[in-house]
Amino acid sequence: MGARRKACVAMLAAVAVITIGRPSAAQPPAEEAVFGSIMFVLDASNSMTAPMDEGGTRMDAAKAAMDTLIDKLPVNVGVGLQVYGSGTGDSAAEKEAGCQDVRTLQEVGPPDKDALHAQVADVQPRGYTPIGTALTSAADELPEDGPRAIVLISDGIDTCAPPAPCDVARDLDGAAVDLAVHAVGFQVDEEARDELDCVAGETGGEYHDAPDADALEDLLPELANRALRYYDVEGERVSGTEQVAEAPYLKPGQYTDSVAKNTAHYYRVHVPEGATGHFTVIHVMSKDKKRTDSRVRLRLLDGERRLCGENTGSREYNYDGPETASVSWSPADPLTMCDPAGPHYLEVEWDNEADSASDNIELLVSLEKPVEGDQGHAPQTRGVPFTTPRGEQEIAWGGGSFNTAAPLPGTGRYVDKLNYSEYSIYKVWVDWGQALSYQLRVSGGEQGNDATVVTELRGPARETSREHWWRSAEHNGDSVALDSVSTPRVFHANRNGDDRVRPAAQAGWYYIVVKLSPVWSDPSSSPDELPTYELAVNVTGGRVAGPEYREMTVPEEAPPLPASRANWTPPALVAAARAASDPGWAWWIVGGIGGAALIGGTALVFVVRHRGLRR
Known part of the structure; x- marks a missing residue:
């Protein structure tokens, strides 16, 4: 892992706890405002002028597929567009220039759909196929931080090697560059298929065949959606x-x-x-x-x-x-x-x-950090009621891990798709005094494909709270709405409340996980028609000041081992012993520390059991 990834990971883990004094709000890190980045690389070599059986050329079909993809781009992913082969012809005299002919039409950033449509419409196929050079250029154009992917659409083999595409992909993987290359072979022969499959395989990406225009148009949006949905330990x-x-x-x-x-x-x-x-x-x-x-x-x-x-x-x-x-x-x-x-x-x-x-x-x-002085608002007693947010639906692609969870900008209605036997993870920033509520609605998919859809919410430590923040329903192609999930307003003192509010005791990222089971009648199947789901998300409540933290020193090296206290006894057990010898203590124990004698009795079992662990 590169130094930049380590720095990003360290910041992710510490975001909810590195707090000095009493802040007015715990703002989300700016570098986590987007989910990831994708560079689309489109083949515009002369072979893309070949006619299609259904009419038009390969380039016409690719443009139609790109237009469909552009319309389905999400709000939370940075997108760029490169083409190769459009700046020169394919004559021998033009080969030197043609093998360097890679142009960036759209730098990676928030998708400007109108501009992307116009740029795709202007592409004219003419020249060579410098796939290896294009992959190097695309990797250089992607930002250094966050999950990254390249989606390559080509109808043939590289005609400019060296560098050979598979060698470039191998070098990218060997350099620990955190990106995957996904390749689509559009009406390719076996030699081109092997080359593109190698490119994808070397970087942990996927290769897909697109034998005709309809297949290409269906494939591109779904492949792009999954391009960043992977779990890479960090x-x-x-x-x-x-x-x-x-x-x-x-x-x-x-x-x-x-x-x-x-x-x-x-x-x-x-x-x-x-x-x-x-x-x-x-x-x-x-x-x-x-x-x-x-x-x-x-x-x-x-x-x-x-x-x-x-x-x-x-x-x-x-x-x-x-x-x-x-x-x-x-x-x-x-x-x-x-x-x-x-x-x-x-x-x-x-x-x-x-x-x-x-x-x-x-x-x-x-x-x-330890709280010094005012802890803030008293603990809440229940989650906030859910109300469906207003506004139009927006497309938002989910991530495949907590590290690559897709940030949602707050209140809104977000739409995505999910394969059977997969899960997707999003994150929403919830500040002190705010509350998060959401509802998952699922529709579509092939009728009769009985499956289970699940959603759960996790707190900043990614901990589970299955009893209160977990919902499920059966899905067979019909529309289904799961019960809503709600947190209370987030306050430090919630940790002193009951199980309904205790998980909402830290400001920070809260993780929404959406899960779709296999088709239970045939778990190994991969249905073509996938369900669509909507996440209706509400972030409510005004931001308030957090608790007053005091400074804390964390040793860089392991502190010296303290003197052994083998005879140390938990205070609850001391109190329980007093209660056993003095009945007057019993009511104080039960009322004041919630049945410590019972807890202590359970703990004694653990004390005995753990004595056998190896030193």
């Missing part, structure tokens, strides 16, 4: 250890690791006094349409293996998305069952039915 590479004593120290940031199946791996973390640590593990599997039960478990332990918190994420099918487990913990929690003095360790373990011996994980480590 973060600083670390190596967790099977022995706690050797665990690497993780500062706030995002990390990746390759972890063996059924083998606990450990990572040391540090939560300063008064701060709150937010920890998330995401287990990433290869896409597969068949059912594969999988789970990942995250536990936070102290140096004596006492349990601070644990969570498990699971999945059955690809459309469920990557399983995610999150733990939040503060040393100031009066009910903590682990030693606030530390040290503290994350324990990660996964298991599934797949054949792989190891899989990639992502680890998010973030620290929320």
